[in-house]
Structures are given as C-alpha cells and as structure tokens.
Amino acid sequence: MAFSRRDFLRVTGAAAGAAGVLGTPLRLWGLEPVAIENPLGAYPSRDWEKVYRDAYRYDSTFNWICSPNCTHECRMTAFVRNGIVLRSEQTYDCGRVGDLYGNKCTPNWNPRGCSNGFTFQRRMYGPYRLRYPLMRKGWRAWADAGYPELTPENKTRYKFDARGSDEFIRVPWDDAYTYVAKALVAVAKRYSGEEGKKRLLAQGYAPEMLEHWGGAGTRTMKFRGGMGLLGVMGKYGMYRFANTLAFLDQKVRGVKPEETLAGRLFSNYTWHGDQAPGHPFVHGVQGADCDFSDLRFTKFHLHMGKNLVENKRPDSHWFIECMERGAKIAVVTPEYSPPATKADYWLPIRPATDAALLLGISRVIIDENRYDETFVKRFTDLPLLVRTDTLKRLSAADVIPNYAPKDIADGASMKIFGLTPEQRTQLGDYMVWDRKTNGPKPLTRDDVGEKFDAAGLDPALDGAFSVKLLDGSYVDVMPLFAMYRIHLKDYDLATVSEMTGVPAETIQRLATDLATIKPAAIHIGEGINHWFHATEMNRATYLPLMLTGNIGIRGGGSYTWAGNYKAGIFQGSKETGPGFKGWIAEDPFAPSLDPATDGKDVHAHAHTYDEEVAYWNYGDKPLIVDTPKFGRKCFTGKTHLPTPTKVLWYTNVNLINNAKWCYEMIKNVNPNIEMIISTDIEMTASCEYSDVVFAANTWMESKQYEVTASCSNPFLQIWKGGIDPIYDTRDDLTILAEQAAKLGEVLEDSRCADYWKFALEGKGEVYIQRLLDSSTTLRGYKFDDIMSGKYGAQGAVLILFRTYPRIPFWEQIHDSLPFFTATGRLQAYNDEPETIEYGENFIVHREGPEATPYLPNVIVSSNPFIRPESYGIPEEHMGEGERQVRNLRKPWHEVKLTENPLWKKGYQFYCMTPKSRHSTHSSWQVTDWQWIWNNQFGDPYRTDKRSPGLGEHTLHVNPQAARDLGINDGDYVYVDANPADRPYVGWKPNDPFYKVARLMLRVKYNPSYPYNIVMMKHAPFIATERSVKAHETRADGRALSENTGYQASFRYGSQQSITRDWAMPMHQLDTLFHKAKAKTGFLFGFEGDNHGINTVPKETLVKVTKAENGGLEGRGVWAPATTGYTPAAENEFMQKYLAGGTVQVKKPS
C-alpha cells in the first residue's frame, strides 16, 4: 500500500496533537501508543534502497600494485564502473603466493594495503594530475634561439634564473622529444673536448670535477630513475637511457665504442638519506634488512630512531606480533614516540648520541663477561691483531718472510662471492695471537665459523704483544678486543648517561636485556640515518650484537628501514648472467635483438658512471677545504668525484622539492643547468622548476608491464594497468624509449631505437624475462607462468631467497661463509687510511657539525689509538667545510665544557623530520583526505583563509618551550636555521625570493617532545614563487599556483628551508672494500647507493619565533586550544580524566 506523506504526517501529527491536548511540552513519555498494524505495510516503496546497494556495484576489477617509496608494494584490487575506478581493496591473497619449489608464503602477510592505496584514485582523477607534456616558455625560446651558451644575460633573458616565475605551455609529445633530443646534442657538443673543458673551468667548476668527465659532454648529464625498484622497467630504465648516450658521445667526439662515455646515474637510496651508511663498514653489504615477517620471532626488540607504528603501515603488525609471542620491547627515541607507547621501557635519548649509548652497553657486556667468546672468535674481527704504531691491522705479509697467501680459490670468497685474485693480493691475510703456540698466526678471510675451527687456533682476545717485522724491528700489537677495552673506558655508565640524557639504570637494564635475551634484534630508521654521524651510529648497533652472537639468526640482527632500494635483489653472477645490469647497462653497441635471448647471454657494458646527487645538492661541487696545514685539500675520494651538471632528468621523484637546501638549489645552483626534465604523474614543485615536464601514466593506467620487488618482503610482482590513460599521458618506459628513438632520429642513428626495440614495440616483458633469467634470485621463473598465476596468484611469486623469512647473514653463521668485508668478518674496526685519519677507526661517538650544543664535530674519546688529523683548523673556525673535516679528539669531561656558537646564539632546537603515516614522502601530501588527516588543522572548509589549502603543515613543540617563547598552541611561527646559509646563501630581506623561502607554519603543542626538540613531518610540498603569489593574491588565500595548478602545503617556505646538504668525509672513501650491490663481486670505494654521501636533513639547529596569532584571521588564540581538552591547557575535567579519575574500579569484596 502506498503511504503518502500526508498519512505520515497525520500519524506524527496525531501523536503531537495528543501531547498538545495534554497541555504539556512534547516529551517522549507523554506520547500515547499509536496503533499501527504493520509498519512495513505502510512503509513507502523500498526501491530506493537499491541506490545504496548499487553504489558498490562494479563492472570489472583488475589487480594493480601500489608502488610508492614505502617499500611494501601492496597488491590491490581496483573496482571499475563505466570505466572509472571507484575504489580499491587489498587483494588478500598473500597466502597463495609460492616459489619454484612449491614453498608457500605465510598468509599472515595479509592484509596488505593502507589509506594511500585506498585513495590512489583521488590522485589519479585529482586536480593536480599532469595531463600532457609541458614546456617552460623561456626554455623553449632558448631552444628556438639555437640553445645558446648560458651567459649571465641569457640566463636572465630565458629565465633560467627565474624558472619559478615563467609560464608553462602545452606541447605535443613529438615536439617535446625533438626539443629535448636537440638540447642533448647541443649540450654534449658544448661541453666536450678542450673547448668544453675551458668552458667548464671558466664557469668556476673545480678541476677535480673533470676526473670522470673524460672529455665527454655527455658526462655532464645526470639521470635519476626515482627509487627504481618501484618500477624496474620505467624507473630504472632511466639508467638505460643514460647508457644510450654512448651513441651521442660517439657522434660528438668520434671515438670508438669502447671509448664512449655516457651519462651519469644519480643515486636514489643515499640521496634520500635512507641508507645506513655504516653497514658496508661492518659487514660489507649495502644494507641489511630482513623480511618483515621475521620481526615476530625476536624475543627482544630494540627500536632506535624508527617508528614501526606509524610507518611501514601494512607490515607494522609484525612488530606488534612479537609482543603476542612474549618478546620484550625497548625503544630509543628522543620523544615519547608511538613505538615508545608499546614498549616495556623507553630510553629518552639526546638526538644523535645513539653511538655513545651502544658503546656504553657494549662496555657493560664486556665488563660483566656476558659476551659470547666463541662467536666473537669465529665471526668477528675482535681477535685480529692491530699495530699500535700505524693503527693498521697486522698483515701476514708484515711478519712472515716470503709469505704466500693461502690458496682460497675454492673458498667462498672467490668461488661464490667473486673476489678477484688482484683483490685477494691487495687485501692479504690477517694475524691473530694464538694462545696455543703463543705466537702470531695468519688467518684468511675464509677462515670463519667451522673453517676457523678447522684452523685449530685459539686466538687471544686480551693482551699486548711484541711482533718482529720483516725489517727486524719490533712493533707492539694488540687484539682489537683488548684495544676496545681501552677505548670503552670513556663510555662508562655515568658518562654515557650524561652524554645521552638516558638514566644510567635504564642503560644498565638495556645492556642486561641485550646480553641475556636471545634472539635480540635492533631495528633502526631515519632517526639514525639522517644524521651526519650515522656511520658511527650504524656501526655501533652491531657491536653489542657481535658480542652476543645475535647475527644471522631468526629474530636477531641489526636492520635498517627506509626506502625501497634493493636493486641487489636482481643479483647478477657468472652463473646466471648480468642481472640488474643486463637491463640498465646492456651494451648499446651489442644489444640482444632476438626476443628469445636468454638473459644470461645479454652482454652488459656500462658506459655510464654513478654519481651521488649530494654533490649537486652541495652546490654542484665536491668537498674541498682550504686547510692551514695542507692547503687546498679535496676530501671527496677520486672514485666519488662529481662532474658539472648541465642536464638533469628525473622520473618518479620530487627531486627539487625533497632536496635538502632546496631554495639554495633553485636560487644558486639550478640556473647553471641547461635542461631540467621532470617525468611525473602530478604537478609538483620539481615540475614547476623544470624546463620540460613529461606526463606519465599512473600504476593503474600503465600499458606495458612493470615489475617491482621489495627490501622488506619476499614478493616479486608484475602488473600493468587496468584502465586506459585518462589524459594524454604515457608510460615511463615508453617515454624513455620514444625519447631515445627521437635522439636516434636527430643523430641519424637507428641504433638508439634498436636499444629500446621491445619497449617501442610494446613488449617490455621481453626485458622482464631477461631480468628473471639473469638474476640469482629469479632464474627459472617464466614471465608467462607468473602472469598465468602458476605460482598461486597472478603476477606474484616468491623471490628465491635462502630462507623464508629472509635473514641476512644466515649463510655466514650457519654455513660458515665469510662476510663481505676486507677481513671476511664482522668488523668493529676499520683501518682504511682515511678512516684512521678521520679518527673513526674505532666505533666512536662524535658530536655533529651543527646539531649539537657542544664543539661541532668533536670526537668524544681519550683513546690513544684514535689519532685524528685536524688539518690545522682552529677550534673556533666555524665555516661549514671546516666544521665537516676538522677532527679533534677530546674526552667527555672537556667536551661538556665547550659550546657550539650557533647554540649560544639561540639556535637551541633540534628539528626532527620523520615520515608521516598519511603520505609516502611527498606523495599524497596534498591529496585531500590525507591532507586533512595528517595535521591538526585539517579543514575542508578553510574557515581561516590564511590556510594554504585543506590542512597546514605543523611544527610539534614542547608546550613549556613554546610558552617560554610566547607562542600559543596553534600560532603561526617562523622556523629559522643558521643565517650563514639558510634558507639559501646570500639571502637578503629585500630579495623577493626570501619571502618564498622562509619557513612559516603552525605550531602544535605536543608534550611528547622534550624541551629542546621540535618536529615536523618531512617532504611536504614546498612554497614556490607561484604558490606564494597565489596565496597573497587569490581572494580565498589558497596557495594554488596559477598556470601550473600546483598546490603548496605551506604559505611560505618548506621543511627544506632549514636543512642543507653535508658532505661527510666518511662517506667518500676510495679505499673502503665492500660488496658490489648488484653482482657477486667486490669493489673499493664508491658505488651509488652503496658507498657514497648519504644526505642528512636532521643535521640542523633551529630557532622558533612567533609569526601570527593562531586565532581566526589572526585574532587571539586558535579556538580548539581554548576548549580545555588540548595539551597543556586541560580543564579540570580533562585533568581528572588523564589522571584516571573518571573511572572507578570496584574491587570485588
């Protein structure tokens, strides 16, 4: 029966009328019961309910991989209706994924996916999407004028010095490719040969920067496939493009193929500060990380500078699960962090003093005899003898006449790990003091574990000995262990407590737990790696684990977690072929054009050379300091040296936005670059400050197959998009291939296109198959099988690791294989000449060069076996270069009396910049929902028109510290760093760019943070000239750029206003021996992402001053801070609630 509204009203009216008759106000208790026979009978038609059910109807689904730089690579299922992706869900199929041998994955990996994946379509369809290629007007005019040399006049005429105020125009793809190709030719010609050299030197580049230039203009071209593991074809393919330039060099210089020099490969992992730079020093490997599922097996979990609650989002449950299995958790962070709330105890540490803490713990372990002597002797360098005169390890060749190194050709080092005979000769063998024979005995690098046992030695850990050298003289030597006893005298509990701020009894507690609970694991993150002396902190995490045998076992180890870097998964070997190198560095002069070629037979030849982005970021120069003692000295190792930057092309990375010291780059460095190209899916600041922008397909739209893997899970995944591209966009891989083909057209050389043959034909899977064939971890898999779901789930397989979960150094401990260091053992000591010179041969605590209240960069030690070189630089000199290289050693009781001049001037806040749980670095920063959630000021209505958008970037401040500065909760503040060079060198108040670069943001009271520590999340979208102009001229005040449609997270400035690039000497050694990242082999010195400068944005001190009142439109206090429910302003009820006073517990009688 139809039920009209009249009837409905009549019913309710009757009820109300009854109340009226009663003469009382309408109250529920006054209602008379109303007789209704069948409420559903009188109910209106229920057809409308179908609308709700249909909201979730879909026409089709497809699986895709959400692949930002979070390391997870979650498989999602997208639901499509009318060709539009409505939503995505987690696939929930992990338990089905298997490997070649029938092993299956634990289903406990499910579910995988987070709020970023769920909202990805909001980015894809969102307002910031790049829709077609763009070109900067001024750059195009420069190109049309024939790509003239960038004189100061031309820089201004064509706005190379004012990219931020230029205009972008849409260009067809072919035009974009043609302009770019011709620019590459022009730049290559301009900077090749003697004329090129003269130009570069005249432009002021250091002569050292020509070391790897080699006469080729192509060597001024830098390419970055942004976190290439996120899309090996399209992202790492950028390096293949760089290798393509071998043809360009051949054309320009007329050299033979084997003499050609191609572009430079910008690093990824180290550029973000993601690497633990100390890892290669200790075990020889780029980075040690386990499968996340191993976290649940630990019985003692130590969390240092890491946040596994907010980050590692789909996989952080593994951390929590160890609690369910009876593990104990301790957390070391300066603030009372989210992981600290889960911990059994928290160590509130002064930032960047973690090395001191771990040294103190190691001392306790040694003093209390809680170390595992057997493990120490079998697997570490602690028994090896060290010369007290040179501080070098005693070599067998020093003492044994006519010493011939033992033949280890059949040992793991040479047979499996690729140690060459030359390297073997160079490294030599080491010596221990054998207690059985009471004399020195040699050990090879293969003599570890059972092989050490077989040698029948009993090395002394203590003592001092005199050894006769070949020239007849005697030298005092000591086992490293004995030297460490002396070294650790500076790290007693009371001193460490003073240095770190952690109570002595808590340090003792941690030492006891590490010593007595097994397995024990230490997990670190950017809270360690983003500091200048991360190397020491990284090395220090291994010391207690080396002493207690917590390496290479399930649930044990020291692991670093940051970006998704592990190209080494595609490990090449002589058995399987070139691996990763077969894709990025296939020999362009001998490409395999037969699609059936086995990847093993691909010939790799890299005409490229790696380079750390940090040199561009340092001002496009190496670290050169004028020292009083030695004059002008270059501290950048030869193998590391950069070349001048004239072309910069990056994909899938917000390079300029995330550059430390980004405003310095924009203002003073990038005007010298002749072409900047950004490939991306959204308009970012990196696009705004580019010359050419290529608009890419998203993960849901890609037409060609893409492949990804992870450093934190065992899945190899292949996918392509499920919907057609929405706009005039192309796959990353296609862009690279088409650009290469166009370059070939311009050069009249078809080999460029040949090199990309299968990508141009839309058959990128040919390259994927070759990658599988030639990698030790994937050989045997077939692309077609993977995509058919043969191994359990379509598009996914388990990577062939030794164990599931993957545990680093399992083979070393269980199969007695050597580590990848010079000694073949875990190293607590390094004796490279530079390391000794820098005073870091021992693991030691150093204060930072900026972020310290004390003398910058001082080595805290009285150890006579640390003999650093100060280069004659006086203590009071505070130039940035001088601070970085000066090595002074002082004991703590002297250090604590010193004062950092910057600290004295009032820069007394450390500034932490961790990752937000709502974004993945800069991705999703301004996506609407994420922006509303990731701060306390999210407001979709933008009630306060000062807000740059839907949210506000936020500085978390200790409430008392804020009050002492006259800052209220919610106020706007300025955050300023060292005025010598922040926000950029040469800033002046009347420079319009200063207005863009000075950081202003909102404050939030946060009692989790200690007094001298502030925090803001990293990688928000910086303010640019266009966004600031928009903020100041738009009626709604939104920081939304005209012309580009770029949305800034800030009104002014950015997180990078307070950071700068540093050039850590310890990251630039030529003599560090370590494993190559993507092949079974070793090298000395530099390799991108492996041993090179790891940028360190936390190395700063800041001042915070009030800018504006937080109340609406600048009047009074921000309203939520007046409710009585906010930190440090709690009303009586709130205080009672926090104290537990609103709950009464009755105990049963």
Add this chain to the structure above:
Amino acid sequence: MNLEYDPGFLDAVVTDALRRAEAAGDRAAAADLQSALEPVYRMPAGGARDQAFAREQLRTFRQLGLERAVLAGLAEFPELARRVDRLILCRATTRREEEADVLPAEKGRAVRLRVLPDRLTGPAGLVALLRVELTRILDLLDPEFAFVPCGRLADRPAEENLTRDRYRLFWTLSVEGRLAAAGRGEAGAAPRARTELDRLYASLPEEGRERLFLRYWTGPRPTHAEIRRLARETAAVLAAAGLPHDYSAHPTSGMPCPLCRFPAFDWAPAPASARVVRAVLQDFPEWTATAGLCGRCFELYDRS
C-alpha cells in the same frame, strides 16, 4: 525600497522561532505552517515549489511578529529608502559575518544585510546591529565619504588582516560615536571600541591613544581615504594622535618588519649598534633605526 528576505534566512528564523514556541508549549503556529506546507511538498521540484515555500515561510514570519523589529529599525533610516532600491536580509553563520554590503548594481542599488537568525528570535536583538550597519551603508552611499572599492589593503595575508582590523576600528569609532551622540548608541560600545584601539595600538602612549579615540568618536566623520591611510600608515596615526612624526614607538608585536615585511613578534633590541645600522642602510637607504628590525634581519646584519 523593497525589503526582501533570503529564503535560507527566513527558514532559519522561522524554524528557530517555532522551536522556541514549541519548547514553551505553543504548537499552534508550527501546526499551521505544517498544514500550509502539506500541498507544497507534493508539488514537483522546481521554481514554483520554492516560491510557494518562501511564501508560506514569509507568512509565518509576519504572523509571528518577527518582521516588526526589522521595520522598526528601518524606520530610523528614512534616508536609506531614498538611496536604496532593495534591502535583502540574509543569514550569517557567525557574529563576524554580520555586516551590511552594497551589492554590485544589477537592477537598481541593493544592500545585503547578513544577520544571525537569533537576533530576531532571541535576546540579542536586532536594533543595535541595524543601527551600526545601516549607518555604515549610508556612509558608503554618501559621495562625501568617497568610498572606493579597494580589494586588497596590504601585500600579504597577515598584513591584510591587521590593516583590515585597523580600518574597521576607525570606522567603528566614527559610526558608534555618531550613534551615541544621537542617543542611539548601544550600551558598552565605547569601552569595547576603546579596548580594540588599545589592542591594535599598544605601542602608543596612553595619552596618544586617548586623543585618537576622542578624535574619531566625537569628531567629524573621516572619509574613506582618510581611514585607509590611517589603517596603512603609521605616520598618519601618529599625526592623528598628536605625536611627533619621529616618535620612537617600540615596534608592536605582529607588525611587519620594515625590512623583510614578515610580521614579527621578535624584535631586535633597540638601539642597534652603529655597525648594524650601517650594514642595514647599505641595502635599505630609506630605513631609520627608530623603525626597528626583526630578530632575524638583525642576525643577518649583525654578521655583516
């Protein structure tokens, strides 16, 4: 002059009035309106239905006597009817939104008055607001006031807010002062205005602020140009306050730094050393030491 009501405003006022009546036990008007709206709900969605709703709301609005306060207020401003063709009452959502605007003339001159609904139904009352806002409207329409729409008042949002507040202050002083002189001022208006002046000009001495207050509360009405100048230029304020042009006011918290133009609460200690003054003058020849500089700028020049 046509008096119009925005449908949303009527709906909000009538709903509030009926709610209050029901709470007091009187449902008659609510029932009457419900009955009248019954056939309207059955009409197809569109213009005719919306008009019918508005008609019934207006009828109830008048029936409840809610229009009386509006008409009484308007009656005090006969001049308005001669200068304005339409007066439209709309709904404000916050107290700060309550104000009158002259709308761009499409069909005749129109004024929009935004009012919180509870002004007509609650104790706050409409009269005081009408008096202030309609006086402003008459100022805007008076050729002698010489109002010129000026978009932004300052270069940056923070400065914009401060300048706008100052413009509002001086104008309010004049409007409220004239109303007070005519015996139509609201109780408490003078102390409120004085408090606001003290807040915005805390750097001036007490006697200067007193002169400023009296000048604009009791003196002749300033023109728009004069108010704008006062809001933007410290020199104009000093002159109006009878203070010397080189009066060394300690820079006020929140004022823009004369060098970087960022609003500052952290000012460099005065006087700056001769070395710093020399360094600043090299980049800013027009600067005087009495203008001060913020802490950040001071740091830069102190290093020079």
